[in-house]
Amino acid sequence: MKAGCSYFGNRIPRHVATDMKRLAREGFNLICHTYSENDMLFYHSTMKEIVRISKEEGMEVYAGPWGVGKVFGGEAFSNFVCCNLDCTQTLSDGKPAGMACPMNPRFRTFMTEWIESALGIGAETLFWDEPHFSISTWLGGRKGQWGCRCDICQGHFRERYGHEMPFEKTDEIVDYLEWGIRDFITFLVAETKKRGGRNALCLLPHGKGVEGEVKAWDAFAAIPGMDVFCTDPYFELQKLTIDHVDDFSRLVVDCARPRGLETQIWVQGFRVAAGREHLQVEAIQRAYDAGVRNIAIWGVDACDHMAWIRPDNPQLLWEMLVAKLQELKRREG
Numbered sequence: 001m002k003a004g005c006s007y008f009g010n011r012i013p014r015h016v017a018t019d020m021k022r023l024a025r026e027g028f029n030l031i032c033h034t035y036s037e038n039d040m041l042f043y044h045s046t047m048k049e050i051v052r053i054s055k056e057e058g059m060e061v062y063a064g065p066w067g068v069g070k071v072f073g074g075e076a077f078s079n080f081v082c083c084n085l086d087c088t089q090t091l092s093d094g095k096p097a098g099m100a101c102p103m104n105p106r107f108r109t110f111m112t113e114w115i116e117s118a119l120g121i122g123a124e125t126l127f128w129d130e131p132h133f134s135i136s137t138w139l140g141g142r143k144g145q146w147g148c149r150c151d152i153c154q155g156h157f158r159e160r161y162g163h164e165m166p167f168e169k170t171d172e173i174v175d176y177l178e179w180g181i182r183d184f185i186t187f188l189v190a191e192t193k194k195r196g197g198r199n200a201l202c203l204l205p206h207g208k209g210v211e212g213e214v215k216a217w218d219a220f221a222a223i224p225g226m227d228v229f230c231t232d233p234y235f236e237l238q239k240l241t242i243d244h245v246d247d248f249s250r251l252v253v254d255c256a257r258p259r260g261l262e263t264q265i266w267v268q269g270f271r272v273a274a275g276r277e278h279l280q281v282e283a284i285q286r287a288y289d290a291g292v293r294n295i296a297i298w299g300v301d302a303c304d305h306m307a308w309i310r311p312d313n314p315q316l317l318w319e320m321l322v323a324k325l326q327e328l329k330r331r332e333g
């Protein structure tokens, strides 16, 4: 059984070493290092050292494109967007948004540079985290607007549907956007495989009609070169019931199993209200019951160090989650 967590907010190797030793003692054997554009530009060899230290403690290492191009999840800004204002998404109001368009060839070229850099720090698996077109409620999105309507997207749309791209978010638009993300991921997965890396894809577990919803999960699992199929059903964040964990854990397992893919579920170790910590412990059990044997917590120490997402009781939450993972690991032997 794999027990993982994400790690971010610290680029000082000697402190990382202390944390990795402790995480290994706590039973963790997988670490997902965020690898933002800031890390890529300013911390490349530091990250190499951090990955080396992590492996020394027995960790399997993932690297995630944290906020890269603002096309992935993560609290990081994008230098690519700042420097390539002609590669951004265009929203339905006709104005650019502060996020790259995943269909833009220059952004894709940049992503191959990110892939080489992330594999270059020694990460074994690249963690494609929550890839998405503009979501109106997320940073960089605009209320009531969808994207992308850039010239490239309009061209793809015309080619696929035989008419001009509308301004309203029709069913065809929803279909196009999902195809676009799948095309983007197919590209990234192939480029990673070509360079000897493994691929983990974490799709947004958004329900029916919710922005960023994925309809054809199976088609994503079928992307050639996929290794790990994941999702992050943060029901507390989305103000849903814990059944959300069952639904999406089963979905991931159902898509992954016939293809021999590993499955992974992320548990919400952030922004949990006091008195609700036990529900996240239960979430671990539900993922386990669905057949998932790679369970990870976002993020280290229940994000005690990150004000934006710190839970009411980070220490208590972390201890409870760690104890639950230890219990399951013992059960697995």
Ligand SMILES: [Zn+2]
Pocket: 088, 089, 090, 101, 102, 103, 104, 148, 149, 150, 151, 152, 153, 154
């Ligand atoms: Zn576009």
